[in-house]
Amino acid sequence: MVPLNYFLILAAILFCLGVIGFVMKRNLITMFMSIELMLNSVNLTFVAFSRHINVLSGQIFVFFVMVIAAAEAAVGLAIIVAFYRNRESLNVDEVDRMKL
Amino acid sequence: MNFLKYIWLIPLLPLVGCFFNGVFGKRFSKVTIDFFALGSTLLSFLCSVGAVWQLSRLQPEERVFNLNLFEWIPAGVALTAHGFANFSIQWGYRLDPLSAVMILVVTGVGFLIHVYSTGYMAHEHGPHLGGYYRFFSYLNLFMFSMLTLVLANNFALMFVGWEGVGLCSYLLIGFYFHKKSAGDAGKKAFIVNRIGDAGFMLGMFLIFQTFGSLDFGTVMARAAEAPIEVYGSVGVLTAIGILLFLGATGKSAQLPLYTWLPDAMEGPTPVSALIHAATMVTAGVYMVSRTSVIYTHAPTAMMVVAVVGGVTAIFAASIGLVQNDIKRVLAYSTVSQLGYMFLACGVGAYFVGIFHLMTHAFFKALLFLGAGSVIHALSGEQDLRRMGALKNKIPKTYVTMLAATLAISGIPPFAGFFSKDEILWQAFSSEYGRWWLWLIGVVAALMTAFYMFRLIFLTFYNESRVDPEVEHHIHESPSNMIVPLQILAVLSVIGGFVQIPKFLFGGFDGFERWLEPVFKHPATEAGAAAVEHASLGAEAGLALFSVVVALTGIYLAYRFYYRPSSAPDRAMASAKPVYTVLFNKYYMDKIYDALFVNRTKDLGNALWAFDRGVIDGGVNGSGWFTRFTANVSCWWDKWIVDGLVNVVGFTVKMLSYPLRILQTGFVQSYAFLMVLGIIAFIWLYVLR
């Protein structure tokens, strides 16, 4: 049996990778994927806890998170496509019309 | 009819007038607008008279009438220093001798000014301008707010009126919206007032925290039981007093928040008379008197009030000495006279503060209206340097203004003499009085007499310096402007007889006794006892002295401005025909230079060159002092107050740089900032 901490640390590392990806990557799609990575690392945390404390609810939460992530993905992609159509670019630095 | 039951009508009637004129005014004829504006105010005045009459029929200690209309703000139970208090604020009115004086002044003077305005603002009525109905709608709204302020029976409702009058003041100052300076002045007034209001609100919260109520009656009863705080220490009552006074300095234009008032002269003259002389600016004095119990228990706060009042009195008066705009002279005069009122309150003589408030309302409203009449006659000219010799052209205005000037200068038997003299006497003799407070008052009185007669001489005497274009248009104002002037002139003459010092014909203390129930509690009684043993002779002596001082001020003004040709400057004698005009202009510019532009020139020397006979070391000294205060004022206005108003602009500019760095518009720098925030949060929570 793998200790709980291993999962938690793995999840934390994945989460941080997601954060770093979000902050560093310039491509909108990649940033978006980083968010998915963050959400999935949370899922991992949920499952790990759920198994550790022997309560099934955590795994059910994962379902909800996945569905919500999918909905978010669909909407996000649609928004990005709309932007791409107007701007012909997926570079996040071009999302800079409004400032100050 | 029981008027007391209907005191809610007093503020409501002007609101109704405001509503009709504001909503339908555009389609009304001038007469209809006048009907609603004047009718509502007059009815309100009559209701006030009736209510006060009935109040006066009661026994002195029963003269408190509370009328709670409905529960305005309930907010459940809160833990305060008085245990759990049920927080509930009524929409309630309180008529007692103090608010009685105030509503009579507000509705009475207010009505006269309404009448005056129908003449003064007549040219605003027109299909395309349409400012006329707007003006009266605002003016009535102001009446509503002001009456709410003075009739409120708790701090929160008072604050409603407090903010309301600020709002109306803003609207009316900016009435001539096409002038940019008018808009700026309105904004300045509003913003400076808000700083004071922050103090008021804090004081109010602290009052609730301390006394568990915001109702005047309850708070005062509980405050009266509190021990008197030690002079020099800052206890909770002192804190409340100072915070409330901060609010008062904003509304009543005291140091350091006074500068908005001179700028407020951008508004129409009746507004200056009603709001910036007779009523709104006195709200601070009213509030301090209303909370007199708290101040009496906080000697430190009283000292603050007295000192700020005294310093403002002398400070503003010295600026008034050299202003060329007729309305600005009066504005600084108002600031100075308000300082007098605070001086009176600060030495514990609240009834004198209110007394002076009342007489001041008469003569200062009259002065402003008179100035308005002059401006009206001169087709909008406000510069004293382009007036002169109007005495015979507008005689009615002249006579009434002269009465007011004599009153404000403190010449017996005009109203100002009684109130001003009483203030000086109290500053000298009362338990909280100090000889130097008295001295400040006397110097301010000297200056007041000087600048007021300077105004009179420059306006009505000498040769005319009026623009020839304007000259042949000069006309006396219509009767709807003159009659209010005459009524106010009568009041300026006889208004002081309600309170006559003991050494004159045995004295009469009707006003003091009328207000006694409001200000009487154990602490003041101790103070009153202390005053008793002061001698009658000293009082008479000081009164005589202050009259002499006033006469000196008049004489100085006379020497400087009435008979300048007698100045022993032979060199100028050859150019006699244009002498007076030139001389005056030159003189003005000289002072102006000395004061504001060319600071290296010594004012004393400038004066010395013109009138060797009058000038002495004292004038030299006062010249230096004038220049000094004017410089300070200039500096204060430029760096602190404009800074305070434009502080915003300045700070904003400073803050825009970090903001520009933060708000880059880039998603990822936002995300990065968020990550920093998250790290901060986790650090705060977990690691700290």
Added chain:
Amino acid sequence: MTLPQVPILPILPELILTLFGIAVMLFDPFTAKPHKSWLSSLAFIGVLAALAGNVLLLAAEGEYYNGMIIVDSFSVFFNFLFLIIAGLSILASRQYLVREGVNHSEYYGLLLFATVGMCFMGGANELIMIFIGLEITSISTYVLAGFRRTDLKSNEAAIKYFLLGSFATAFLLYGIALMYGATHTTHLSQISSALLTGRIDLRLVLAGTALMMVGFSFKVATAPFQIWTPDVYEGAPIPVTGWMSVGPKAAGFAAFLRVFFVALPALDQKWFWVLWVSSVLTMTIGNTAAMLQSNIKRMLAYSSIAHAGYILVAFAALTPNGIASIMFYLLAYSVMNLGAFAVISAWSLSGERRVTIDEFAGLGYRQPWLAAAFTVFLLGLTGIPLTAGFTGKFFMFRAAINSKLYWLTIIALLNSAASLYYYLRPTIAMYMREPGESGRTSAPQDSAPLQISMATKVVIAVSVLAVFYLGLFPSTILDFAQSSAFLVH
């Protein structure tokens, strides 16, 4: 065969809204273009029906669905608030959508769905439920923010909100996961009792609390997570901005309050200081930045940040009075802001032109009523007595003073005093400047008489009345808020 009893009542408003939302979406393809406004009426009827359903809820207090949903006066109050916001927003949007050529019924469907999410946030008694409600709201809002899809600014608003919003949500979710791991539950009251046992890993709980606070702070736009607000508010369509600045914000506060007061009161000394600092930062940043703005939407965006800061002042009071005052203030703020945005929407021209403060010049003459209403809203936002803004601020700051937060209140009062500076600017432009004085030459069609639809007029009138009603007679609402605040606390 026995069917388990499934209570429908506790989620009746949500159910009604969902059904109407689906109906609006489904009917859209079957409706010819000229008749589309019928669907907005349908959506509005849905809101009215949900309001009626919400009244029934008053009689059904209790916990439902294994404690996931709670019906108490707190949730009922917020349901009312969200439904009022939704109703006013629907009315305020009709003319705008037609004018901008984006009259798609999905708009109303999304608005209803977002309201469903908000209602769940107010009635959730459990962290995952809150998360789901929050996401339903957010996802709908992402789309609404980008509803003018051919407009770059609108796109940009959607992208920024979407990316940063999901980013923040991930933190919230992580916080929930940690909380779940530490306390073995996601039920708010069970978390609270688990914290009292002391047999839990406090570091996990604290980290979870911090992360959850990040998520909520983002939603309600308080420092240092307010950074997205101005850009998104500026770019989103005007009625959406108005709606976003009140609806999701109020929902965020509802969940924020419930989570922190029900689940985490044991740690209040930990999060109190964070709130304190955040509050000061939020107010100050919001007010100072608002003074710099020339675009009125952006100015109101910063102003909405500042208002969130004021609300945190009362939050930091940690008392039922504080909670009640927040509830009251959210209502007051909602009507003022929705009204203000309705005016902006009425005055602006197609393509979202004429939204700078200078371009309000002359509104006072051309549309005196509109200008008067706008003045009322701005004065309300400033906190002038007799308006809802004053009573609201009064309660909040009083609650703070009662908890001896003197410095915080002083800072808040000074901030509120300074805010006048920028709230006056549109007023001055409206009344004290001639149109065209800003140096812009306006096209002739721009000076054509304004056509303001009945729906917009209704919104503005209702808001003005509400501003005065709440300013003059706050007692009914406040009493209700007070009673529910004691339940939550």
Added chain:
Amino acid sequence: MLRSYLPILIQIILASLIGFGILGLSYLVGKHKPTPEKLMPYESGVRPTGSAHERFAVKFYLTAMLFILFDVEVIFLYPWAVIYRELRFFGFFEMLTFILVVLAGYVYIWKKGALDWNKN
């Protein structure tokens, strides 16, 4: 503890052995005669034209998005299926409701023309 993961380890090893083994084998055994056609990317026998970063029609995105949505909804069928017998008719109606909602979405996208490939 790690014993339980032994089968996975063995599978990984086996999989890589087979994969690399076949590649290596063909490398060792086969002849090497590279022609331009052979070095081209494999695109269903069609000659690749232009950059691989070419724009795709938005339709692909749309279809992909719709697929994700409907695909993920199915996730709820799993736990439901596990306890379907315990839930009996209640579970049946619950799932019916759920499917109906999904169906409503389906009708919506259908009528909106999102499934119509030839629509421009």
